[in-house]
Amino acid sequence: MSDPVLLINVILLMIAVGAAIAAMWTRDLLGAVMLMGIYSLLLAVEWANLFAMDVSYTEAAVGAGAATILLLTALTRTGTREKAGPNFHPTALLTVIVTGAMLIYGTADMPRFGDPQAPATVNVAPEYIAQNVGKVDAGEDGPENDFGDHVPNAVTAVLASYRGYDTMFETAVIFTAGVCVILILRPLSPSARRETAQSQEGA
Amino acid sequence: MSDxxxxxxxxxxxxxxxxxxxxxxxxxxxxxxxxxxxxxxxxAAAFILHALLFGKELTDRLLPTWLVDLAMSLGVLLYIGVGILGLVKGRYFLDYSVLDPTHPAHAEALGMTLVEAGVGLTVASVILTMVRKVNGESS
Structure with a gap:
């Protein structure tokens, strides 16, 4: 425990696991949503600690921000107490244990954390870091530019240029999700509303 | 609306x-x-905060639903439009260099900025739409 960064990482992960367990345990759904927000925020700090700034941003904005707000909005419609029932589900526990065991078994083959000889760091990563990806060859006597022929953030260079198709279809997927929400939760048309009212009166 | x-x-x-x-x-x-x-x-979070604090009606007037719906499709169209511009100019799909043929590196940065603006528009309006719809515009 001489490494302070490692110590901070371990403490953060322990609090995150604690928050996750508490979120499962509590019967107060409002508290559970808040605990999940805390869990996401802690993970965001953890990502920042591992120098994954873009992932950290996304985790903080989506996990701690948007997802929490969506769940809270849903809670205003459902009520904040969980239905009484058994707190222990053997099938769920078994599924989680089996999946977890498989994941841990899978990590056994993975290289050590920060290993300079890991396949991920020797094959394509140098290309990304040298920023040859998304680099534009302006030629020998090409015009000067501010960026030295590449975009400074390697992550954006990969996402927006090298994998432009990928990001385009991701955007299309998000758009489709928005359209689906509009179609499913749209207000009823006046005639449909009248029919619903009539059927309720009849029943 | 918060008191x-x-x-x-x-x-x-x-x-x-x-x-x-x-x-x-x-x-x-x-x-x-x-x-x-x-x-x-x-x-999107900024507008959700606005709606929580000052009421849905005021936010709806600030940012009408038709505008959000429009922004949602405009974002995707902007992204695909940049791609198709490459085809129209006789290069590859999503080839950013057509935006500024004399200055490819600047064209690259411009292309990424446009494409990211498309992503931002779509994501902001979709998340806003989701929260608004779940929040129950219909009732």
Whole structure:
């Protein structure tokens, strides 16, 4: 425990696991949503600690921000107490244990954390870091530019240029999700509303 | 809508700063961390905060539903439009260099900025739409 960064990482992960367990345990759904927000925020700090700034941003904005707000909005419609029932589900526990065991078994083959000889760091990563990806060859006597022929953030260079198709279809997927929400939760048309009212009166 | 004076005052002060920070993340995506997706979520969060504090009606007047729906499709169209521009100019799909043939590196940065703006528009309006719809516009 001489490494302070490692110590901070371990403490953060322990609090995150604690928050996750508490979120499962509590019967107060409002508290559970808040605990999940805390869990996401802690993970965001953890990502920042591992120098994954873009992932950290996304985790903080989506996990701690948007997802929490969506769940809270849903809670205003459902009520904040969980239905009484058994707190222990053997099938769920078994599924989680089996999946977890498989994941841990899978990590056994993975290289050590920060290993300079890991396949991920020797094959394509140098290309990304040298920023040859998304680099534009302006030629020998090409015009000067501010960026030295590449975009400074390697992550954006990969996402927006090298994998432009990928990001385009991701955007299309998000758009489709928005359209689906509009179609499913749209207000009823006046005639449909009248029919619903009539059927309720009849029943 | 919140009745708390403290929340409404502080929230009202924070609202423009969250928007500006969202725009910063959007425009700065190719230099620092962040990009269209994160910026979109931030901008949506600013408007959700506004709706929570000052009521849905005021936010709806500020940002009507038809405008959000329009922005949602405009974002995707902007992304695909940049791609198709490459085809029209006789290059590959999503070839950013057609934007500024004399200055390919600047064209690259411009292309990424446009594409990220598309992502940001779509993400912001989709998240805003989701929260609004779940919040029950219909009832």
């Amino acid at each position: 708390s004076v403290v929340l409404r005052t502080i929230g009202g002060m924070l609202f423009p700063y969250i928007l500006v920070y969202g725009l910063y993340v959007q425009m700065h995506g190719e230099i620092g961390p962040g990009g269209g997706f994160q910026a979109g979520v931030l901008v």
